[in-house]
Amino acid sequence: MKYVANSQNNASAVQALVRAALGTELPLRIRCWDGTTAGPPDAPVRLALHRRRALRRLLWAPNELGLARCFVAGDLDVESDFFDSLSQLERVIGSQSGPLEVDRAVKWDMIKSGLRLGAFGLPPKPPAEEIRLGGRLHSKRRDAEAISHHYDVGNDFYALVLGPTMTYSCAVWGEGVESLDDAQIAKVDLVARKLGLDEGKRVLDVGCGWGTFVIHAAKQYGAHAVGVTLSQAQADFARKRVAEEGLSDLVEIRVQDYRDVRDGPFDAISSIGMAEHVGLSMLPTYAKVLYDLLKPEGRLLNHAISRKAGVRGRTGERTSFINRYVFPDGELEPLGVMVDAIEDAGFEVRDVEALREHYALTLRAWVANLETRWADAVRLTSEGRARVWRLYMAASALTFERGSIGVNxxxxxxxxxxxxxxxxxxxxxxLS
Incomplete structure (x- = not known):
């Protein structure tokens, strides 16, 4: 026998189901696919469920992955303030892998609500934007696939989100800096000054993205710059920018793994937002390769996100939204682990600067760009992909603001x- 709730009770039953899945009495307002509602109109979290299949997603994965699948697929929308709602939900979402790991009493409540709603069945197919990579972790082939998944979304889409600088890492919001573009230029200039660049020096940019740093290093400091990336789309864009700037004699862009660079030594190496893709097991190799590519007295600037010591990195967990949709195989390590790896390779660490609050501001600026031009973002990629980026950037901004992760x-x-x-x-x- 199939049990289906009376439409007048759908929203109330869904509210009970969501609360059971989240394991909290967080005030919620639910609006269902049939127009029924439940919960206070001024609840801090107001969710709209557009399709019944959202319930099956939550039943099979009552955690951040289930909610993310609902949102990316368009089965669920947030009708309250997006940042505030995510903040409320993040406080209560666990990392269980599915209902088999939920408390028995909670599971029974979920079953009863699911029966009333006719929500049982096989799990819906995950959204097309979800990925699970195969092959040996951090092999060159798998790393290239992981980078392609994230960065080959479309240069026009990234231009919409990142703005004219096309810089996809933490900006530096100094005194008097108000625009995202100015903050990003301030960041690449800070890196150039820390590296001591000047005319004729040779610099390698590992994970060069769309070429902003190497162009700045050549144009403003007269340096000879080599940028390497695993993304063909990034390389094509960067090469075009280099040619338009008239810098082809100073800047070379390659599609190349950093482990395959053979034409050292360099006077300086920058690695801006790349080390998060390396992985703990490969950090010694990463640091040693960069050490061997430098001249004596050559400098390395490693700019990377870090997690708190003693807190598990969640990017690799099987229920992590970030791992499945955003940065497959990404790993965040504590600052001390990164410093140890760099020193173990033979480097002497001379300076460490924390920029956590700066990244929160950067992410909020990216979200604002995306929301302002939402229709264009959907046209350039897909609604699902645009939803992934909105969710990940907003959630990341909150995580930096809380101090759960940092960037150094x-x-x-x-x-x-x-x-x-x-x-x-x-x-x-x-810094002068």
Whole structure:
């Protein structure tokens, strides 16, 4: 026998189901596919369920992955303030892998609500934007697939989100800096000054993205720059920018794994938002390769997101939205782990700067760009892909604001055989 709820009770039954799945009495307002509603109109979280299949997604994965699948597929929308609602939900969402790991009493409540709603059945197919990679973790082939999944979404889409600088990492919002573009230029200039770039110096940018840093290094400092990326779409865009700037004699863009760079030594190496893709097991290799590519007294600037020590990195968990939809195989490590890997390779760490609050501001600016031009974003990719980016960037902004994760610039040097570093005696002189 199939049990289906009376339409007058659908929203109330769904409300009970969602609360059971979340394991909380968080005030919710639910609006169902048939127009029925339940919960206070001024509830801090107001959800609209457009399709009954959303319930099957939640029954099979009552966690962040289930909710993310609902949102990406368009089965669920947030009708209250997006940032505030995510903040409320993140406080109560666990990382269970499915209903078999839910408390027995909670499971029974879910079953009763599901019966009333006729929600039982096989799990719906995940949205097309979800990915699970095969092959050996952090092999060159798998790393290339992971990078392609995230970065080959379309250059026009990224231009819409990132703005004219096409810079996809934490900006630096100094005193008086109000625009995203100015903050991003301030960031790449900060990196160039920390690396001590000037005319004739040779710099390698690992994970060069769309070429903003290498163009700035050549145009403003006269450096010879090599940028490497695993994304063909990024490389094509960057090469076009380089040619338009008249910098082809100073800048080279390659589609190349950093492990395959053979034409060192370089005077400096920048790695801006790339180390998160390396993985803990490969950090020693990563640091040693970069060390070997530098001249004595050559500098490394490693700009990377970090997690708190003692807190598990969630990017690799099987119920992680980030791992399935955004950064497959991405791994965040504590700052100390990154510093240890760099020092173990032979570097001397000279300076560390935390930029956590700056990344929260950057992410909010990207979300604003996306929401302002939502119809264009959907046209350029798909509604599902645009939803992925909105969810991940908003949730990430909240995570940085809470201090659950941070972002740091670690400046290190390959000392000469005699131990000299070539660094000025003061930080003021370093940044002048």
């Amino acid at each position: 610039q670690v400046l290190a040097v390959r000392p000469s055989d005699s131990g000299t570093s070539g660094f000025p005696r003061t930080r003021t002189a370093l």
